[in-house]
Amino acid sequence: MLVILAKITKHNCINMEYFLQFLTLLGLLLSFIIYSYKISMRKTQEKSNKLIAPEPSGALPxxxxxxxxxxxxxxxxxxGNMADDYGPAYTLRLGSHRALVISNPQMVKDCFTINERNFATRPNLSAGRYLNYDNAGFGMSPYGQYWREMRKMAVSELFTSQRVEKFKHIRTSQVKNSINELSMLSQRNGGRASxxxxxxxxxxxxxxxxxxxxVGKGFSNGNNEQESHVKEAIKKLVCLSGVFVVSDFFPNLDWMDIGGHLKAMKQVAKELDGVIEKWLNEHIEKTRM
Structure with missing residues (x-):
């Protein structure tokens, strides 16, 4: 009898120990749920106290x-049609990102003057990573010390009226040559329609x-294979810079490369690296002569 009672008591103690562990885990879980709920309510209250641009209906999960x-x-x-319905400032949900769309000139001016620091940065897009040396270019670089230095250099060295005037003869001669080329093409059939x-x-x-x-030289009007290759690579660069890349809006799908755009960007970047390297070598050779 004593042995049986001892076994029953030991079994009850084990069950009580499991029950206490269960209560502890349940208490921790309830505490976590309550804490998360309070945090979400606090964020919701903070958002409600701020002015939020309207969001068009029809968003899908x-x-x-x-x-x-x-x-x-x-x-x-x-x-533009959405702006007619929801006003000059509204938000869009683009995958896992939220975008602010502004169509009012005064609001745009305020964004890039008074609130410049809040809007100066750039999103980390695939085009910037693969076509712009991991966002090293001025157009795709995020806001920071590097971007400020690049902007200062661009404003003082590239976008001044003196620099624009310096290259006026290139623009004038190129337009003139193109018009002459068009005139010659129109007369190649002896005055007949071309x-x-x-x-x-x-x-x-x-x-x-x-x-x-x-680089100090332009493309000829002939069928030069090398020049055609360069022009095709530049056209691909421009096209891929504005193409819709799924992983830009759903970063977790980057490894799938839906549409093959990432592979195409890497290939174009490799081709243009070769072109730029050749131009640099030619420039170095000229300076040595």
Missing amino acids: FIGHLHHLRVQVPVARIL VINISKWFERIPLNIIVRIL
């Missing part, structure tokens, strides 16, 4: 308002101006 932007209509028109790809003609003008300013 996980993707937000991205489905409104994936249509054939230009994005500027879509955002078919001219005006899109490529307009495309060549700013490209030649930029390259001549940067």
Whole structure:
């Protein structure tokens, strides 16, 4: 009898020990839930005390308002139509990010003058990482000491009226050469009607101006294979800089490379590195002569 009672007592003690552990875990869980609830209520109250720009209806779980932007209509028109309905300032949920859209000139001026520090930084996009040397370029660099130094250099060395005037002859000569080329193309059939790809003609003008300013030479009008390769790489760069990359809005999907844009960016960056390296070597050789 004593042995049986001892076993029962020991069994009850073990059950009581498990029960106390369960109560402890339950208490910790309840404390965590209450603490999280208070934090969320505090954040909600803080947000309610602030002025928040309105948000258009129709946001979907996980993707937000991205489905409104994936249509054939230009994005500027879509955002303009939303501004007509929700005012000059409203917010959009783009995947895991929230964006503020402003269409009022005075508000834009306030953002980039009075509140410049709050709006000067740039998002960490795939184009900046793979096409801009990990956001090292001025256009994609986040706000900080590096960005301020780059802006100071750009304002004093690139965007001054003296610097713009210095390259006036390049712009004038390039436009003149392009008009002469267009005239020659229109007369190549002995005065008869000629078919001219005006899109490529307009495309060549700013490209030649930029390259001549940067490296001192432009592209010829012939079918030079190397020049064609460079122009194609630059066109890809411009296109990929503005392409929709899924992982920019859903960072956890970066490894999937949906659409293959990340692979294309790495390839274009490699091609342009070779082009820039060749231009630098040519410049070094000229300075040595």
